[in-house]
Amino acid sequence: MKSATFKVWRGDREAGDFQTYEVELEPGYVVLDAIHKIQAEQANDLACRWNCKAGKCGSCSAEINGSPRLMCMTRVEDVAGNGPITVEPMRTFPVIKDLVTDVSWNYEVKASIQKMTPREPDFEDGSWKMHQYDVERPQEFRKCIECFLCQNVCHVLRDHQMHGEFAGPRHFVFAAQAEMNPIDLTDRIPQLREELGIGYCNITKCCTKVCPESITITDNAIIPLKERVVDRSYDPLTKLVRRIFGRSDKG
Amino acid sequence: MRKDAWWIQPLFVFSVFTAFVVYSTWAAFQGAFYWHENLLSPFYSPEIWGASEHALWQRTGTPGWWPGFLPYSPAFLILWAPVSFRLTCYYYRGAYYKAYWPGPPSCSVGVPREAYIGERKFPLIVQNLHRYALPFALLLLVFLTIDAWNSFRFDAAGGGKEFGLSVGSFVLTLNVVFLSAYTFGCHSLRHLVGGGMDVLSGRPVRRKAYECVSCLNARHMAFAWTSLLWVAFSDIYVRLCAMDVWTNVRFF
Numbered sequence: 001m002k003s004a005t006f007k008v009w010r011g012d013r014e015a016g017d018f019q020t021y022e023v024e025l026e027p028g029y030v031v032l033d034a035i036h037k038i039q040a041e042q043a044n045d046l047a048c049r050w051n052c053k054a055g056k057c058g059s060c061s062a063e064i065n066g067s068p069r070l071m072c073m074t075r076v077e078d079v080a081g082n083g084p085i086t087v088e089p090m091r092t093f094p095v096i097k098d099l100v101t102d103v104s105w106n107y108e109v110k111a112s113i114q115k116m117t118p119r120e121p122d123f124e125d126g127s128w129k130m131h132q133y134d135v136e137r138p139q140e141f142r143k144c145i146e147c148f149l150c151q152n153v154c155h156v157l158r159d160h161q162m163h164g165e166f167a168g169p170r171h172f173v174f175a176a177q178a179e180m181n182p183i184d185l186t187d188r189i190p191q192l193r194e195e196l197g198i199g200y201c202n203i204t205k206c207c208t209k210v211c212p213e214s215i216t217i218t219d220n221a222i223i224p225l226k227e228r229v230v231d232r233s234y235d236p237l238t239k240l241v242r243r244i245f246g247r248s249d250k251g
Numbered sequence: 252m253r254k255d256a257w258w259i260q261p262l263f264v265f266s267v268f269t270a271f272v273v274y275s276t277w278a279a280f281q282g283a284f285y286w287h288e289n290l291l292s293p294f295y296s297p298e299i300w301g302a303s304e305h306a307l308w309q310r311t312g313t314p315g316w317w318p319g320f321l322p323y324s325p326a327f328l329i330l331w332a333p334v335s336f337r338l339t340c341y342y343y344r345g346a347y348y349k350a351y352w353p354g355p356p357s358c359s360v361g362v363p364r365e366a367y368i369g370e371r372k373f374p375l376i377v378q379n380l381h382r383y384a385l386p387f388a389l390l391l392l393v394f395l396t397i398d399a400w401n402s403f404r405f406d407a408a409g410g411g412k413e414f415g416l417s418v419g420s421f422v423l424t425l426n427v428v429f430l431s432a433y434t435f436g437c438h439s440l441r442h443l444v445g446g447g448m449d450v451l452s453g454r455p456v457r458r459k460a461y462e463c464v465s466c467l468n469a470r471h472m473a474f475a476w477t478s479l480l481w482v483a484f485s486d487i488y489v490r491l492c493a494m495d496v497w498t499n500v501r502f503f
């Protein structure tokens with residue numbers, strides 16, 4: 001493959017349109033390389049966000065041929081061959097310029113999630129004894145690079161724009177990371193049900209499919225949290241057992 | 252707009268699921284040809300009240316308490332259990348919302364819409380009671396295991412039973428294997444056996460159970476489909492044998 005045609009979305013919050021660029025390719029090119037080349041040779045004012053070019057900073061999220069992906073981890077040859085390659089900004093967040101979107105809403109939601117309350121330390125130096133086995137579950141969620149591709153693809157945010165009522169998959173991953181931590185005492189279940197709106201998720205698993213870190217978002221974070229919400233709010237039997245034995249899911 | 256053939260998957264789910272619903276409804280209404288010698292169709296198991304030798308109460312006709320204006324079939328007494336289990340299953344929910352509703356038809360091919368309540372309010376809030384269908388699904392496995400066992404036992408020439416092997420034995424055994432792999436991979440079961448707790452170290456039994464369920468759970472979608480297709484095939488197999496269209500070949 002020598003060259004490829006790119007249709008890149010150019011514009012700002014008010015208006016925008018696709019512009020076509022022809023790019024000479026070099027072996028191993030990823031979409032971000034092509035965007036940089038366009039920037040260097042054809043459109044110096046093309047805005048794109050990036051940092052690591054290694055799929056680790058989560059900055060270069062975009063929609064390539066309509067699918068949410070990291071530009072730096074998408075090889076051109078994998079998306080070519082079906083007409084021009086379209087590159088557009090994430091649709092769920094407001095555009096700042098060209099491929100750059102304003103994802104700051106995500107940081108606000110994250111800040112609103114109840115913090116961890118560690119139990120009394122096990123040792124005098126203030127440290128805890130934890131079994132690696134129990135830590136592994138929340139550790140999966142620590143892989144998140146905050147690319148917000150899962151937020152972008154989730155139809156509750158994307159199509160229904162329920163940013164005020166629904167925290168989105170990334171934040172269920174974040175909440176699960178704290179909620180399943182063996183030394184955490186905070187109870188986030190009411191918050192997950194009410195403010196974070198976990199009940200809006202209808203487990204369509206689009207978030208899991210796009211996650212570049214392969215976090216099993218739906219099966220390992222969202223559904224287990226939903227089950228805990230059921231325990232607390234919807235299941236009369238578990239509620240009764242809890243009331244009688246005062247059992248909790250902590251510890 | 253996505254350029255790949257994103258519609259293939261929802262179309263597949265729609266077609267297979269619809270075909271299954273149509274076939275199983277038809278099969279449940281038949282009330283006949285659901286057993287052949289030592290084989291019982293899984294749609295009719297357990298046969299609580301019916302004419303075959305497999306029935307718990309072997310009677311012809313309709314139970315006295317059954318409303319006369321409704322048609323009767325032994326399948327009606329039990330099918331609610333697997334139906335409610337599958338309808339509220341986390342995997343199927345995600346799949347049929349996409350295929351039927353469609354909300355959304357596929358990932359990042361949404362139709363912007365106004366009203367959306369998800370599983371927060373009636374009617375879909377009922378989905379949260381999936382776990383209540385689980386004990387019934389587990390109980391069905393017991394009966395299906397008995398059916399599979401019976402498929403190896405044939406009438407002996409001099410009376411009594413003898414061990415044997417037929418194609419039907421394989422069909423019903425695989426049926427219970429696939430259904431178990433599906434049922435034991437349930438998300439609610441995973442939560443129940445250990446997923447609901449943050450500390451599993453030092454609880455060897457729970458830990459093992461959680462690991463086993465998690466292992467099947469990771470393949471839940473695959474087992475959901477295999478078990479669905481195989482249970483329908485099992486009914487077809489028994490039905491066609493009972494109608495003398497197929498012969499249940501016996502190896503020994």
Ligand code: SF4
Binds near residue numbers: 153222
């Ligand atoms: S599984 Fe839930 S959170 Fe993930 S994309 Fe679907 S609706 Fe959104």
Ligand code: SF4
Binds near residue numbers: 144
């Ligand atoms: S969970 Fe995955 S897709 Fe979502 S923000 Fe984190 S890394 Fe990105």
Ligand code: FES
Binds near residue numbers: 053055070
């Ligand atoms: S540039 Fe860092 S993830 Fe793509």
Ligand code: FES
Binds near residue numbers: 339342343436439440
């Ligand atoms: S989640 Fe699928 S059977 Fe329970």
